[in-house]
Amino acid sequence: MTERILLTHGSGGRTAHRLIEEVFVAAFDNPMLAAMEDSATADFSGRMAFTTDGFVVHPLFFPGGDIGKLAVCGTVNDLAMAGAEPLYLSLGMIIEEGLPVDDLRRIVDSIAASAREAGVSIVTGDTKVVHHGKADGLFITTAGVGRVRDGVEISSAAAQPGDKILLNGSIGDHGVAVVSQREGLTFGGDVRTDCAPLGGLVAAMLDVAPDIRCLRDPTRGGVATTLNEVADRSGVGIRLNEDAILITPVVAGACELLGFDPLYVANEGKVLAVVPPDAADAVLAAMRTQVYGRDATIIGEVVADDPGRVVLQTRLGTTRIVEMLTGDLLPRIC
Amino acid sequence: MTERILLTHGSGGRTAHRLIEEVFVAAFDNPMLAAMEDSATADFSGRMAFTTDGFVVHPLFFPGGDIGKLAVCGTVNDLAMAGAEPLYLSLGMIIEEGLPVDDLRRIVDSIAASAREAGVSIVTGDTKVVHHGKADGLFITTAGVGRVRDGVEISSAAAQPGDKILLNGSIGDHGVAVVSQREGLTFGGDVRTDCAPLGGLVAAMLDVAPDIRCLRDPTRGGVATTLNEVADRSGVGIRLNEDAILITPVVAGACELLGFDPLYVANEGKVLAVVPPDAADAVLAAMRTQVYGRDATIIGEVVADDPGRVVLQTRLGTTRIVEMLTGDLLPRIC
Numbered sequence: 001m002t003e004r005i006l007l008t009h010g011s012g013g014r015t016a017h018r019l020i021e022e023v024f025v026a027a028f029d030n031p032m033l034a035a036m037e038d039s040a041t042a043d044f045s046g047r048m049a050f051t052t053d054g055f056v057v058h059p060l061f062f063p064g065g066d067i068g069k070l071a072v073c074g075t076v077n078d079l080a081m082a083g084a085e086p087l088y089l090s091l092g093m094i095i096e097e098g099l100p101v102d103d104l105r106r107i108v109d110s111i112a113a114s115a116r117e118a119g120v121s122i123v124t125g126d127t128k129v130v131h132h133g134k135a136d137g138l139f140i141t142t143a144g145v146g147r148v149r150d151g152v153e154i155s156s157a158a159a160q161p162g163d164k165i166l167l168n169g170s171i172g173d174h175g176v177a178v179v180s181q182r183e184g185l186t187f188g189g190d191v192r193t194d195c196a197p198l199g200g201l202v203a204a205m206l207d208v209a210p211d212i213r214c215l216r217d218p219t220r221g222g223v224a225t226t227l228n229e230v231a232d233r234s235g236v237g238i239r240l241n242e243d244a245i246l247i248t249p250v251v252a253g254a255c256e257l258l259g260f261d262p263l264y265v266a267n268e269g270k271v272l273a274v275v276p277p278d279a280a281d282a283v284l285a286a287m288r289t290q291v292y293g294r295d296a297t298i299i300g301e302v303v304a305d306d307p308g309r310v311v312l313q314t315r316l317g318t319t320r321i322v323e324m325l326t327g328d329l330l331p332r333i334c
Numbered sequence: 335m336t337e338r339i340l341l342t343h344g345s346g347g348r349t350a351h352r353l354i355e356e357v358f359v360a361a362f363d364n365p366m367l368a369a370m371e372d373s374a375t376a377d378f379s380g381r382m383a384f385t386t387d388g389f390v391v392h393p394l395f396f397p398g399g400d401i402g403k404l405a406v407c408g409t410v411n412d413l414a415m416a417g418a419e420p421l422y423l424s425l426g427m428i429i430e431e432g433l434p435v436d437d438l439r440r441i442v443d444s445i446a447a448s449a450r451e452a453g454v455s456i457v458t459g460d461t462k463v464v465h466h467g468k469a470d471g472l473f474i475t476t477a478g479v480g481r482v483r484d485g486v487e488i489s490s491a492a493a494q495p496g497d498k499i500l501l502n503g504s505i506g507d508h509g510v511a512v513v514s515q516r517e518g519l520t521f522g523g524d525v526r527t528d529c530a531p532l533g534g535l536v537a538a539m540l541d542v543a544p545d546i547r548c549l550r551d552p553t554r555g556g557v558a559t560t561l562n563e564v565a566d567r568s569g570v571g572i573r574l575n576e577d578a579i580l581i582t583p584v585v586a587g588a589c590e591l592l593g594f595d596p597l598y599v600a601n602e603g604k605v606l607a608v609v610p611p612d613a614a615d616a617v618l619a620a621m622r623t624q625v626y627g628r629d630a631t632i633i634g635e636v637v638a639d640d641p642g643r644v645v646l647q648t649r650l651g652t653t654r655i656v657e658m659l660t661g662d663l664l665p666r667i668c
Binding site: 011156225 | 344345346347348349350351369370371372373374375376377378379380381382383384385386387388389390392412413415416418422424425426427428457458459460461462464465467468469470473475477478479480482488489490550551553554555559567600658659660
């Protein structure tokens with residue numbers, strides 16, 4: 001194999017076949033993919049969840065992760081947020097001519113490892129190569145199929161006054177990790193992406209409370225934008241307790257330095273759950289038994305007042321309205 | 335809305351919401367998408383087909399089609415080639431900052447029209463915007479889910495000696511149409527892409543012959559590469575009859591001028607079917623009743639000799655070996 005990706009690697013011919021067989025099929029080893037047909041096939045019965053996400057992060061590698069891990073976890077988490085068990089992923093790659101083949105292998109290995117951890121199979125894929133200068137190293141688009149757990153009805157429109165809002169840990173780590181890598185900044189401490197597959201955590205939560213109302217992962221636009229969407233679609237108000245929202249000192253310091261509000265910074269391993277009040281303690285306890293839920297807290301509640309509005313009760317005792325993101329805080333961190 | 339796409343259109347915030355609601359959701363009007371959840375959900379039972387394809391064509395518009403039509407038909411056809419009824423598509427867009435919003439609307443309208451014709455719904459999507467100069471206008475990655483017809487077992491590895499090879503019309507039109515538009519060439523006649531959704535055609539073929547062995551769409555790498563894959567995976571030889579392979583005079587002339595072999599040029603509305611000998615006439619007749627099958631012919635047959643090899647019997651009475659594409663004939667035409 002050459003050291004760098006060539007246009008012929010995307011031509012559909014012999015060189016492309018070799019890349020697919022030696023790099024992709026070998027790493028993702030599973031019979032559905034190995035059949036090498038235009039479509040993967042599998043028996044399925046139940047309520048299907050189907051989603052897609054594109055990944056254009058720059059740089060491709062950053063502390064704690066890379067675009068490959070992100071591309072698996074992002075789509076796995078979108079399935080989990082529907083109350084679905086993630087099963088199958090597709091992998092669409094758009095590669096810029098000249099990408100080092102070693103970088104591609106490293107990313108493919110990361111995809112394979114993340115898929116193993118998440119319990120999903122990469123069953124179908126496509127690779128295109130564009131001329132040098134016509135992309136930014138590598139873009140990945142994954143789609144995913146999962147099976148929604150029986151009896152579960154998750155919806156952003158289902159929040160009700162009295163419900164509690166739970167979050168599984170600190171916010172802002174992903175966005176700050178990517179920016180620190182991109183800009184060559186250090187903030188007096190280690191910041192790593194929180195990127196993680198959340199299917200197991202969500203399954204543990206649904207085991208104790210199948211009546212969870214909403215599940216959302218606060219990626220682009222952060223916690224602020226995601227909760228504004230829930231408030232808007234459910235026609236409810238949301239009160240957040242600033243004290244309960246975890247932000248590590250390094251992330252807090254970095255955000256202060258960069259002028260970011262951590263409530264708007266993207267996360268890639270966080271879930272916001274809106275839970276009926278009588279189930280909140282059980283869900284919280286279940287989250288804390290899981291590796292990605294150890295730092296879970298109840299960060300707020302749903303109210304009837306101010307429908308469509310998210311209000312933060314600050315540490316100082318004042319309140320402030322948390323708007324949906326309007327400008328562009330952090331481009332290209334997912 | 336601004337005249338051009340801005341980075342904020344991909345931020346996940348208010349501007350992004352407006353783009354999604356005004357441009358995408360309005361055009362693709364369906365309840366699964368309109369729910370605006372992270373995953374679309376639907377009941378499903380049977381054998382599921384799942385596939386993905388990326389589209390990086392340049393220019394975005396060309397005679398007879400555009401990247402949007404291509405992105406729908408490409409994935410719909412991959413599902414059809416599994417013997418599946420195409421049902422649901424995901425739409426992942428990576429947009430270069432500065433793309434005229436009118437171009438995007440035109441492409442979205444084309445996606446909507448193609449989806450309607452193909453009988454599929456765009457049920458989930460994602461939009462990312464990258465800095466000017468970091469993409470080439472627009473890249474689209476679609477994934478698709480379909481239901482495989484009961485009792486059908488299509489596979490590239492299933493061709494058997496004696497089987498007939500059918501093709502639904504002329505070859506090379508798509509590649510030549512894209513190149514003519516890109517290079518500003520005219521070839522003394524109209525060349526339009528053959529891009530078309532083939533679900534209906536394939537359904538008509540399976541109605542008369544559920545035992546069709548292989549179905550493949552000869553896109554990148556053309557008829558030559560696709561049939562080499564079938565010969566290789568099935569462990570059979572293939573004999574093609576040059577006289578039966580339709581090439582319009584304009585495409586033939588353009589290929590001669592450009593030094594292309596039309597057998598290697600991409601098609602986007604063609605299906606190669608490997609059919610048991612006793613079903614070939616019925617399948618041919620069924621194809622000819624369909625709008626995208628009117629010009630169907632039997633172009634060759636499967637033989638036991640020379641396994642893995644495709645041999646063309648030329649008009650002159652000689653034979654030549656048709657290899658798999660080795661170099662890079664026509665970059666970026668899908």
